[in-house]
Each structure stands twice: as C-alpha cells, then as structure tokens.
Amino acid sequence: KAGVTQTPRYLIKTRGQQVTLSCSPISGHRSVSWYQQTPGQGLQFLFEYFSETQRNKGNFPGRFSGRQFSNSRSEMNVSTLELGDSALYLCASSLDTSTEKLFFGSGTQLSVL
Amino acid sequence: QKEVEQDPGPLSVPEGAIVSLNCTYSNSAFQYFMWYRQYSRKGPELLMYTYSSGNKEDGRFTAQVDKSSKYISLFIRDSQPSDSATYLCAMSANSGGSNYKLTFGKGTLLTVNP
Numbered sequence: 001k002a003g004v005t006q007t008p009r010y011l012i013k014t015r016g017q018q019v020t021l022s023c024s025p026i027s028g029h030r031s032v033s034w035y036q037q038t039p040g041q042g043l044q045f046l047f048e049y050f051s052e053t054q055r056n057k058g059n060f061p062g063r064f065s066g067r068q069f070s071n072s073r074s075e076m077n078v079s080t081l082e083l084g085d086s087a088l089y090l091c092a093s094s095l096d097t098s099t100e101k102l103f104f105g106s107g108t109q110l111s112v113l
Numbered sequence: 114q115k116e117v118e119q120d121p122g123p124l125s126v127p128e129g130a131i132v133s134l135n136c137t138y139s140n141s142a143f144q145y146f147m148w149y150r151q152y153s154r155k156g157p158e159l160l161m162y163t164y165s166s167g168n169k170e171d172g173r174f175t176a177q178v179d180k181s182s183k184y185i186s187l188f189i190r191d192s193q194p195s196d197s198a199t200y201l202c203a204m205s206a207n208s209g210g211s212n213y214k215l216t217f218g219k220g221t222l223l224t225v226n227p
Binding site for chain 2: 004033035041042043044045048056058090092100101102103104105106107
C-alpha cells in the first residue's frame with residue numbers, strides 16, 4: 001500500500017510569492033492534516049480536512065489556507081510568503097476522524113529567500 | 114509554560130544500552146499519547162500509541178503514561194544504530210468523532226553508537 005505522497009519535495013521561493021503544496025493520502029484514508037515543522041517551534045498543527053470540509057484550524061494567519069478534494073487529496077496554499085515561512089510542511093492522513101493514528105508523508109521543504 | 118515539554122538532547126548512547134525518553138505536559142485534558150520516530154529528511158512514523166495511564170510494550174519499545182504526574186516515557190531496550198533518529202512525543206485531548214489536533218514535543222535527537 002502506497003504511503004502518503006507529498007509534492008514537491010523541495011521548493012525555493014522569494015518573499016511575497018505564493019506557493020501551493022500537494023498531498024495524496026493513503027488509499028482509503030479520508031482525513032488529512034497539515035503540520036509545519038521548524039527547528040525552533042517543532043511541529044505545529046495547521047489544519048485538518050475531512051470530506052472536503054475544514055474541521056479544525058491551528059493558530060496560523062489567514063495567509064495559510066487549504067482545501068480537500070472529493071478524492072481526499074489535499075492542497076495547502078501560502079500567500080505573500082515571509083522568511084519565517086521557511087519550514088518542512090508535513091501532511092498526515094488517517095482513516096477517518098475517529099482515530100489519532102496519523103500517517104505522515106516525507107514533507108515539502110520550503111525555503112523562502 | 115508550553116503544553117508539552119521534551120528535552121531536545123542530543124542523547125548519545127552505546128549500542129545495546131537502554132534508552133529513556135520523556136515528556137511532561139500541562140494540559141490535563143490529554144488522553145491519547147503517542148511516540149513518533151523521525152529519521153532525517155523523512156516524516157514522523159508512529160511508534161507507540163497509548164490511551165490514558167499505563168504501560169504498553171511492543172518488542173524492544175515500552176511506553177509509559179502517568180497522568181497523575183503528567184509524565185510520559187518511552188524506553189528502548191537493546192538499542193541499535195538503526196534506532197538513531199529524532200523521537201517526538203505527541204498528545205491529543207479529543208475523543209472519537211471529534212477533530213484531531215496533535216500537540217507535539219520538540220523531539221529528542223538520539224544517536225546509538227556501534
């Protein structure tokens with residue numbers, strides 16, 4: 001069974017640009033969560049989607065947004081990039097919303113110059 | 114005070130040693146406790162999952178939860194060089210059917226030397 005797939009693996013952008021990251025969950029998984037990982041703050045929850053609906057959102061500015069499609073694939077978008085947005089963005093999938101057992105992808109490493 | 118505190122290490126041990134990793138937390142609503150292992154340039158991988166207080170064993174790994182002290186531990190017996198990774202504790206306050214937001218510790222970097 002294929003794991004969680006995130007694309008691209010690496011991304012370099014400049015301040016002010018926007019970026020879209022993609023996540024394909026494990027087949028059959030319907031819940032997708034996004035996390036930001038930095039050396040200073042560790043892993044921080046961004047948002048969670050289930051059945052194309054955002055069910056929970058972390059404490060991030062509105063520049064961070066996401067969506068989920070009918071096939072459970074998800075995208076997250078960051079607009080007006082800032083230097084502090086440089087991080088590893090991790091997507092995790094789970095079967096549904098009744099479990100805390102998350103399966104993570106390898107992440108997208110975003111560098112903002 | 115951060116919700117979850119974890120000593121970042123680094124921790125370096127010889128092969129075969131017993132490793133003890135710990136986290137403390139402040140939110141008494143946390144009911145679900147997990148340990149993830151993260152290799153360099155990879156996403157976290159779920160190692161152990163525990164509900165409420167008690168012990169859980171899986172091979173060389175033992176997870177302990179003491180809710181009265183708000184303290185969780187992961188023990189690794191007979192540690193191997195392949196155990197070298199960052200270990201992250203994670204917790205959740207939600208019950209079935211609700212939204213899930215895991216709160217993570219910052220991770221402990223472990224190196225097992227051959």
